Amino acid sequence: MSEIEYHAVAKTNEIMEEDVKGVFVGDEEIAVYNVEGEYFATHGVCTHENVGLADGFVEGDLIECPLHSACFEIKTGKAVNPPAEIDLKTYPVKVEGDTIYVGIEK
């Protein structure tokens, strides 16, 4: 398994509960979420077409794509309704102090 490197991407107070923020780590577009006070991260682009999920809508533990309303499970990346059929990649997240870190494979 390749090594994971953690990158600071946001402060905890920047992402309210049931909210999402788009960040970049290098060229990788990532969406970071707050679900009931816990933080998660998925690839930031819908698997249906190339639309940023940071403009999407978080409801419970689902993110709804702003373009055609496909929904993904934030924790697993699973595509739960059409038109998306491909799951989203997810990333490990850790919080230290008030900083959110996202783990990317080196």
Place this chain on the structure above:
Amino acid sequence: MSDDRTFVIIGASQAGGWVAQTLRNEGFEGKVILIGEEPYLPYERPPLSKAALLGEVTVDSTYFWQADALKEADIEVRLNTRVTAIDRDAKEIETDGGERITYDKLAITTGARVRKLPIEGADLPGVFYLRTMEDTLAIREAVKDGTTAMIVGGGWIGLECAATLTKLGCKSIVVEAADRLCGRAVTPEISDWMLNFHTGHDVDVRLSTGIEKFEGDGKLERAVLPGGDSIDCSIAVVGIGVIPNVELAQDAGLDIDNGIVVDERACTSDPVIVAAGDVTNHPNDLLGRRIRLESYENAQNQGITAGKAMLGTAEPYSEIPWFWSDQFDANLQMIGLPQDWDETATRGDVAANEFVTFYLKDGVIDGAISVNNPRDLRVGKRLMQGKKPVSAAELEDPETKMQALLKR
């Protein structure tokens, strides 16, 4: 256990494709035959006036499912095949090749076709419509930098086309017979915003204007306006609405009323025939009336319902209509079909092209349209769905957290 039934679907586009996929997703093991007149696998139409017209995407990338996925799902797709008749007594359909196929259940997803412009010269080469991949490829072929494009009809298709052709370096002129843009779909304030927005992007918009005739020597050269003025142009794209393809169903004696009449489970007046997509007139419980929609989401979700209905497992289909359009750098989205609202509330900055306007009726949201603000629109959709009381003042207040309104 094998199933020796055959389910046939007429119309291999978005709704028909979803019927077929749903049958398999739900475990149907009989034969699924998807018949379509066009030469392509089911493809997305929204890019036809956007990315595909710009040349940013390939034909293949617009397919809902690639050929191997359809094959794997064991969906028999017959392209370039037109169904010419449905014989309900014999439970057979007939194709233009003279073949007769027996069905146990049938889905009609024949969609809609463009309304033709009934004027002299409308058949000249250079005059296009925009409904199919072939139309888009033909327009792309005809467009050269600096081409003057006459767009007839200031509705969704016309405005998207004007934006895309402008991006391709054309001079776009939009003529609209009504006194405002997109008048059938949006409110006067949004029409005004559209006019400013397009004019600001160098589109020449002429309201309350029609075309008298097209002229040219063997190909389009000019459009003649009533009164005799003429405008030189080498292409024209006509977007003046569509007509549901009901003829097959009508000839077979199914109930028709601005579309094939279906119930909330996509069933027609014949118990073994369902219908879905642009071609249906269906009840919408949330709006309390019957509607016919021309939208991506309806073709998908009613198609899924119709597939389940063929297996007897459908739940009633009733959703708040949702539609989007992309024009230049503006993403517009609309929910509901607001009719007689008593208040409006605009949140955001209209001049900065980032806002949402809500239409309120008796203190609840009856519809909304957003420009570059899909998120607030989605919260609005939930508020509308839940019939949550909201006031115009709080919706307009930038301090209001939209999501908090849902939690009350």
